[in-house]
Amino acid sequence: MEMNGAASDYPPGRIMWQCVAGLFHHLIMNYAAYSTEDFLADESFQSFVIGHDATAGQFWRAWIVQNPARQPEFDEAVALLQLLATRQPQPLPEALKQEEAAKLRHAMHPPVAPRAQPVLRVGRHARRWASAVVAALALGFAGVRLWQHATPTAPTWTSYTTHTGEHREVTLPDGSRVTMNANSVLKLATTWQPGHVREVWLAGEAFFAVRHTAPAHLKAVATAPAGVKFVVHAGPLDVAVLGTQFNVLRRVGKTRVVLNTGQIQLRHRQAGRLDQVLLEPGELVEYNETAPQAALVKRMVRADFYSAWTSGQLQFDQTPVADIVALLKDSYGLDVALGNPALARQKLTGTVPNHDVDVLLNAVGKSLDVKVRRQGNRVWLE
């Protein structure tokens, strides 16, 4: 039926020519006789005009230079196909996709089935009373089961928010502790099913101390089952751990993860790739939206510097100035120029408050016996 329907609005002679054109698609000599129709039907030519294929573009641009006699047909076919050049459709709202993705994840990892109910062992006298208890329990369970069944894909959410200048300590349903920095939002399902992946969503900055719920021998996060993992979703990054301490920063344009203890399995979800790295203590990974295609790269840092905001103090212990310069760049957005490159190798020891970057800079300057000059985001130590 379909064949007939398609063929009926088609002159028979052309079908033959179409087949032949298909067979000799890649013979250049064949293109030399191309009519407008032939150009239109040619997939490589379509790709060239519509811009799906760079190789086709090169080929056809070179071809028309070699075959100027075909210019009118070529131009007409280009113009017609250009009429059909499409605009990139508006991307869908991120919230819609996130909600649908969460539904799918939920369906892929359903909550574990409730354990078999314990058998009640009772003496003869107590039996009648016990059966009443069993009945009541059964009703209770049925109620819970019904309630769970009624809302299988619509968990209720809890979110915690901090405002400017505010820090907040949050204890999660599994006993893990989160310290939230200012201007942050942490979101999670209100109840967590045992044996189900623990998930939170973060915007802003937070330090996580995650409880290890897996059996003690399970230490490698990469090979652990999903049910014992704890995952922080921060922008395009998924931070998966078993039981560790780490800092996650998610601000507009960038996402940064620094690991203090344990292990992190870090995944990058977007841009059509599955990029993942395993972090060891002291490693930092930063993702910048300006380079969404760049692979995730680790580097070693002083991890405690990046969580120093939780205590309000930076502790230097024979810390090279180079590390402090990196911190000033990462945490305060300051570009520090050293008048003398040898300064980078000097080491500092001591404690400074970290909430005021000028106090910090002055302390560094005094210790090194150099002048500190600051202009906006640029700092000179000379």
Place this chain on the structure above:
Amino acid sequence: MTDERSAQLWEAFRDGDAHALSALFEIYYDALYHYGLKLTGDEELVKDCIQNLFQKLWRRREGLRAVQVVKAYLFKALRRHLGDETKLLRKHRHLLPTYIDSFEVIYSHEEFLIAQQVDAEQSAHLMAALNRLSKRQREALYLKFFDGFSYERIAEVMSLNTQSVRNLVFNALQTLRKVMVLALVLVLMLAK
């Protein structure tokens, strides 16, 4: 996203990697959504069908085969899902008086680059010409020009043979060529 990389994710998913299926979901969600919306015009239906499609893939992963072009496979599967759902809805049409019996692509000028450059009359002319094409011609054009599918993949998605698709697209372009003579002149002038 290359076809090879998607095929690798597909393999990982068939091996039970839920993250791989989640990744495919994120990669193709927009394209599937827009295609579904083009066919049915019903956002809720499209959302439900995509969700059901992926959940079903997960449940049946062990029975699935390797695929060359994941995107085409997903488009075909969504098209079938939408077809089934639409049939059901049609049966109960008296319950849904506003439901439009469409399952067809309707074009609008916002979707085209050139329509922004020519005047409103020319643009309306082009849209009218596009929307006068047969249902299948419009769908084949959509898959070709919006999603960049080859004839072979369009054939897979629409369950036709490749030659039929070639004919559909070619005849559609010929029709447009006849109708759009004047607009073409304008485009040629713009191009110079």
